[in-house]
Amino acid sequence: MSSETPSIGRPRAFDEETVLDLAAEVFWRHGYEGASLSALTSAMGINRPSLYATFGSKEQLFQRAFARYHETQVARARAALEQPTAYAAIEAFLRSSAHGLTATDHPAGCLSIQGGLACSPENARVSKILAAGRAATETAVEERLSRAAKEGDLPDGMDTRALARFVMALTEGHAVHAAAGASCDDLQASVDIALRALALRT
Amino acid sequence: MSSETPSIGRPRAFDEETVLDLAAEVFWRHGYEGASLSALTSAMGINRPSLYATFGSKEQLFQRAFARYHETQVARARAALEQPTAYAAIEAFLRSSAHGLTATDHPAGCLSIQGGLACSPENARVSKILAAGRAATETAVEERLSRAAKEGDLPDGMDTRALARFVMALTEGHAVHAAAGASCDDLQASVDIALRALALRT
DNA sequence: CACGATCTGTACCGAGCGGTAGACTGGGGC
DNA sequence: GCCCCAGTCTACCGCTCGGTACAGATCGTG
Numbered sequence: 001m002s003s004e005t006p007s008i009g010r011p012r013a014f015d016e017e018t019v020l021d022l023a024a025e026v027f028w029r030h031g032y033e034g035a036s037l038s039a040l041t042s043a044m045g046i047n048r049p050s051l052y053a054t055f056g057s058k059e060q061l062f063q064r065a066f067a068r069y070h071e072t073q074v075a076r077a078r079a080a081l082e083q084p085t086a087y088a089a090i091e092a093f094l095r096s097s098a099h100g101l102t103a104t105d106h107p108a109g110c111l112s113i114q115g116g117l118a119c120s121p122e123n124a125r126v127s128k129i130l131a132a133g134r135a136a137t138e139t140a141v142e143e144r145l146s147r148a149a150k151e152g153d154l155p156d157g158m159d160t161r162a163l164a165r166f167v168m169a170l171t172e173g174h175a176v177h178a179a180a181g182a183s184c185d186d187l188q189a190s191v192d193i194a195l196r197a198l199a200l201r202t
Numbered sequence: 203m204s205s206e207t208p209s210i211g212r213p214r215a216f217d218e219e220t221v222l223d224l225a226a227e228v229f230w231r232h233g234y235e236g237a238s239l240s241a242l243t244s245a246m247g248i249n250r251p252s253l254y255a256t257f258g259s260k261e262q263l264f265q266r267a268f269a270r271y272h273e274t275q276v277a278r279a280r281a282a283l284e285q286p287t288a289y290a291a292i293e294a295f296l297r298s299s300a301h302g303l304t305a306t307d308h309p310a311g312c313l314s315i316q317g318g319l320a321c322s323p324e325n326a327r328v329s330k331i332l333a334a335g336r337a338a339t340e341t342a343v344e345e346r347l348s349r350a351a352k353e354g355d356l357p358d359g360m361d362t363r364a365l366a367r368f369v370m371a372l373t374e375g376h377a378v379h380a381a382a383g384a385s386c387d388d389l390q391a392s393v394d395i396a397l398r399a400l401a402l403r404t
Numbered sequence: 405c406a407c408g409a410t411c412t413g414t415a416c417c418g419a420g421c422g423g424t425a426g427a428c429t430g431g432g433g434c
Numbered sequence: 435g436c437c438c439c440a441g442t443c444t445a446c447c448g449c450t451c452g453g454t455a456c457a458g459a460t461c462g463t464g
Contacts, residue, residue, distance in 0.1 A: 007432065007433090008431085008432055008433075009430090009431075009432080010429065010430050010431055010432095011430085011431060011432095036420080036421070036422085037421075037422060037423080038420085038421090048422090048423075048424085049423095049424075049425090052422095052423065052424075057422085057423080058422065058423085
């Protein structure tokens with residue numbers, strides 16, 4: 001791993017996780033292809049050769065930044081799934097997502113969406129990486145719902161995969177809205193409607 | 203307008219609307235920034251100077267292609283709103299969208315989403331154009347719902363803006379899913395859940 | 405059938421892209 | 435105190451980008 005700190009030689013003048021967060025912000029705001037190396041190095045406060053020595057390539061940098069985004073941002077929404085009931089888990093997931101999508105200490109929206117749904121053919125891998133990240137989150141939702149089904153916490157015959165997909169799709173749509181300027185209240189009102197509809201309570 | 207056909211001079215060797223549809227497909231698949239002029243001209247079957255003489259610039263070409271996308275694709279979903287009841291209108295909107303997002307005669311997903319939610323700073327206008335298109339569709343949904351509210355076709359006190367936002371957000375999320383490979387049935391199952399939740403029927 | 409207007413095709417422009425070579429810097433080990 | 439080596443910095447690479455100049459082709463008109 002590049003995170004092991006060699007004891008010999010000139011020490012690194014920057015913190016790897018710090019500059020990854022800064023890189024994530026640039027990708028988040030401008031997308032993978034819209035984030036030029038000049039913009040990245042400028043925001044990260046390091047020079048091109050340092051970036052390449054540390055991360056290897058623009059794509060690898062993106063992967064690392066995206067992984068860190070998952071640890072720091074997506075993790076909060078996933079943690080919200082740990083509620084005693086399925087209804088509470090979904091509500092917490094949707095509400096904490098809406099909150100995170102409109103927080104002001106980082107760009108609006110979601111890196112998994114803004115990063116680049118569509119790319120030039122040579123960057124198609126990036127779109128795949130993003131899709132895989134979203135799919136992982138959807139799987140986490142689905143697993144929480146499956147557990148609820150086993151516990152009798154969902155109506156019989158509820159399609160947990162479809163419900164997980166519905167929840168994720170709504171969150172992704174909220175991300176699109178947030179990037180276009182929707183407020184947290186706007187999104188919460190949409191969540192209200194979604195929850196009213198779920199009728200998970202018996 | 204560039205659509206007026208001058209009677210003198212060498213005649214144009216291509217049909218404007220036809221090549222616009224072809225350009226829209228490239229933007230749809232690769233996004234605005236991911237669609238190179240080489241890819242565009244190659245798909246459209248015309249040369250660069252013809253493109254610039256006809257459309258002016260890449261951005262203007264995109265605007266024209268996006269406008270045509272609205273006329274040919276988005277118009278179908280908007281037409282679906284013309285159902286006798288609010289519930290039927292929303293169901294038709296969601297189902298026809300899910301169908302269009304997964305049709306096989308064009309790229310999966312939606313140009314309004316794939317085109318470029320995030321762009322480099324110099325292409326920020328493109329993101330704005332896309333957002334404006336989505337907002338226009340959301341307004342159309344909201345107007346249909348307002349009409350329903352006046353007609354007593356919605357529960358009292360229903361927040362029509364929030365409901366329109368919920369419907370659009372779900373559709374946008376479905377577009378993200380469709381671009382990642384979701385099937386029409388996948389999306390329809392999500393629509394089922396959304397509709398169950400709406401409880402628009404009294 | 406020559407003229408002028410319009411479109412097409414080749415070949416090119418400067419700029420910015422992602423990525424790198426090589427000289428310089430500065431801290432630990434002996 | 436010297437060496438070594440990782441990290442930094444300037445300056446550059448080839449390539450592709452969006453956009454265009456200019457010559458040749460093709461039409462209606464006199």
